[in-house]
Amino acid sequence: MKPCFPLSKIVVVSAFTLLLTACVSSQMPISPAGDDVDAAPPPPTVTPNGSNQEQTAACDLEAIQYAIGEQFDEANVPQLQSDSSARQVRVLRPGDMATMDYHPDRLNIHLDDQDVIDDLRCG
Numbered sequence: 001m002k003p004c005f006p007l008s009k010i011v012v013v014s015a016f017t018l019l020l021t022a023c024v025s026s027q028m029p030i031s032p033a034g035d036d037v038d039a040a041p042p043p044p045t046v047t048p049n050g051s052n053q054e055q056t057a058a059c060d061l062e063a064i065q066y067a068i069g070e071q072f073d074e075a076n077v078p079q080l081q082s083d084s085s086a087r088q089v090r091v092l093r094p095g096d097m098a099t100m101d102y103h104p105d106r107l108n109i110h111l112d113d114q115d116v117i118d119d120l121r122c123g
Helices: 007-027 052-056 062-067 074-084
Strands: 088-092 106-111 117-122
Touching: 062 074, 062 117, 074 088, 074 106, 074 117
Parallel strands: 088 106
Antiparallel strands: 106 117
8 A cells, every 4th residue: 555645745845844934934023023113103193172373363253243133244244354353254044054174263154044143153
């Protein structure tokens, strides 16, 4: 009865396995991880409500409270913007779509169905 695997095949397979193992181990670092690896930079820090500069640039609602309850007129927008120190103005009518991004220097003028100024908000 002949063996399934002759001895010569076992020797060749073993030699090939040893050779392959030697090649793989020479390419992999032997030292523990972190010895020759540069440290990653620290993650950026993010403030939840923006920077202090943004907060100081917020619009001033107290200066324009007089406008609540008045009829809205596009001609009054520059005056409201100037009085509130806002950099941007957004007029929102009932049912208008608006983005949810927050800009502390933006004045939002909320109108009712008759174009009367219902609310003023920064953001």
